[in-house]
Amino acid sequence: MEPKNNDKQIAGEEAVKFIKDGMTIGLGSGSTVNWMLKKLGERVKEGLNIKGIPSSLKTERLANELGIPLTDFSEVAQLDLAIDGADEVDSRLNLLKGGGGSLVREKIVDMAAKELIIIVDRSKVVPQLGAFPLPVEVLPFGWELTARNIAKLGCEPIIRKKEDQVFVSDNGNYILDCKFSAIKQPEILHEDLKRIVGVVETGLFIGMGVKVIVAKNGEIELLK
Numbered sequence: 001m002e003p004k005n006n007d008k009q010i011a012g013e014e015a016v017k018f019i020k021d022g023m024t025i026g027l028g029s030g031s032t033v034n035w036m037l038k039k040l041g042e043r044v045k046e047g048l049n050i051k052g053i054p055s056s057l058k059t060e061r062l063a064n065e066l067g068i069p070l071t072d073f074s075e076v077a078q079l080d081l082a083i084d085g086a087d088e089v090d091s092r093l094n095l096l097k098g099g100g101g102s103l104v105r106e107k108i109v110d111m112a113a114k115e116l117i118i119i120v121d122r123s124k125v126v127p128q129l130g131a132f133p134l135p136v137e138v139l140p141f142g143w144e145l146t147a148r149n150i151a152k153l154g155c156e157p158i159i160r161k162k163e164d165q166v167f168v169s170d171n172g173n174y175i176l177d178c179k180f181s182a183i184k185q186p187e188i189l190h191e192d193l194k195r196i197v198g199v200v201e202t203g204l205f206i207g208m209g210v211k212v213i214v215a216k217n218g219e220i221e222l223l224k
């Protein structure tokens with residue numbers, strides 16, 4: 001059996017086949033996207049003419065190292081394509097994202113794209129979202145109160161930490177990882193969370209009409 005990392009690489013590299021000359025591309029975040037960026041960097045060196053908008057500072061750094069030209073929303077109103085990873089994909093192709101803490105910028109970038117391709121290994125495909133704790137980005141001010149209000153929706157929010165320090169997102173905010181027993185109605189949960197003052201965005205990406213490239217044991221499957 002191929003190691004899982006290889007499947008991330010296979011899914012990432014497959015997505016680059018959808019990138020055409022002249023496109024403006026949303027560049028997602030995470031380890032699977034990093035494989036896509038490496039392949040895209042090679043294509044750019046060979047002469048492919050594209051511009052990307054990164055969805056995180058990490059992606060921006062890697063894209064710069066790889067020589068991928070970048071732009072931003074002061075110059076671009078709509079992206080031709082966005083390519084992003086996910087932590088879970090359900091049977092209706094709803095997504096749970098934000099394991100790396102990049103959910104807000106990812107949602108802005110992904111929603112600005114005419115087409116969104118999600119790249120995952122098979123372990124991310126689940127019948128129902130929610131085994132992975134749902135990342136919710138919140139304002140630092142009063143985050144404890146925001147967390148108590150979120151808890152009323154049926155979860156125990158945990159403040160995300162990195163090396164014993166509170167994790168701070170690219171936007172200067174905190175992330176609450178919210179473990180619900182199951183997320184049966186993601187649309188409703190997303191709306192309920194967004195009504196809580198202090199919540200910036202949730203990691204639920206619902207009904208975005210995505211194509212999903214799934215790699216399993218070296219084989220590719222396309223879900224849409």
Ligand SMILES: O=C[C@H](O)[C@H](O)[C@H](O)COP(=O)(O)O
Nearest residue numbers: 030031032085098100101102
């Ligand atoms: O905030 C991070 C993003 O939503 C990632 O796209 C997601 O966590 C998947 O990451 P990976 O490809 O590393 O599993």
